[in-house]
Amino acid sequence: MEYTAKDVAALYPRALTRYSGLVVDHGLGCRVWDVRGRSWLDFTSGIAVTNTGHCHPQIVAAIRQQAEKIIHAQANIFGNPAVLELSERLIAVLPPPLDQVMFSNSGAEAVEGAIKLARSFTGRPAVIAFRGGFHGRTAGTMAITSSRVRVRGGFEPLPAGVYMAPYPYAFRSAWRSDPESYSEWCLDQLRELFETVVRARDVAATVVEPVLGEGGYVPAPKRFLAGLRAITEEHGILLVLDEVQSGFGRTGSLFACEQYGVKPDILTMAKGIASGLPLSAIASRRDIFDAWEPGQHGGTFGGNPIAAAAAIATLDVIQSEHLLENARTRGTQLLQGLRELAGQHPRIADIRGLGLMIGVEFGDELGSPAGEFVSEVIAKAEARGLLLLSAGTYGQVIRLAPPLVLSEAEAADALAILDAAMSDVESQGH
């Protein structure tokens, strides 16, 4: 049976916003194929997941081998060599003093767990989150999400005790040309929150993305994260870095926080961790994890052995194929290419990124967010063989998040297609 976009529309619930009409059959490296054999260059990586490329042979082999041994080794009942080895491997590469990990299945589940853990450890109720952040679609993570109102609108009341502070998204502020000063202003707003709305001593955690993901692919200025670390330390508040999207090599280091020199108390990861199998993790210090009594957190499926084997192979491939270095090199190539394109495409308003987590923001002649232009460019790019995703509150950002195995030629192809797609839309009078 050959399925089409129509079948997808009929069978998948409407809630799954459609980025493309594509029914994908298979993938390899940076490309995916439909059932008819047409291929696309995939600059979405399935929302920043397939960092080692689609179906990397080493990952496929690891999955096969583990599937023949044991498929489900429930963590409350059994230890398992793959899960134990993955724990050791992660602890070895995590920023110290993080020395324990707990596995779950999705990014949202890991962030929910991080909030619970911070509350248990500190005995405090409140959580600070940052405007524009996205952390998931469970009740707890919706409550700390503010990237787009459609994520949480209609689901009130959400868990209480959450307070929002501004994120230093300088481009969408009056401090466009001075992100570092804007960072200071944002930190002052946080300090003021403690004086006006919630006592610092009631705050368990601040949860923040080092690079805003769904909110628009905005790297935090260095001063902001360093300042946030200092404020949280001053008040005994735990710093939770949500690296669900920025982790696993996407920004050119295994975790983005390494580039900032900021050490979190809790780090959440998912997406790229197992090259596409569902797996997430909370990393923290043993003394923090010890705040949980046996049975206070867990789940049936957390720490699946096949996902763990895929994650071990993912770490191996990142290392043996020098994918962190490649992410940085290809990221520089893309940023340079985009800056050249900006000269010919006046709707490009800002270009930013770390490694292969690159955002291109579009604005109209008055500087307002150009979400419609972005949707049309994405459709034209798909027609020309390149898959892209948007980001940002108004869908005004095109995100470039290709697999980290991206070659120089593939990066050049993508730039050429993006150039042509933008020209297509401009020629229609936009």
Ligand SMILES: Cc1ncc(COP(=O)(O)O)c(C=O)c1O
């Ligand atoms: C930073 C961040 N945190 C959490 C999540 C939620 O992850 P999941 O969709 O796996 O629940 C996402 C997903 O996009 C994310 O980007």
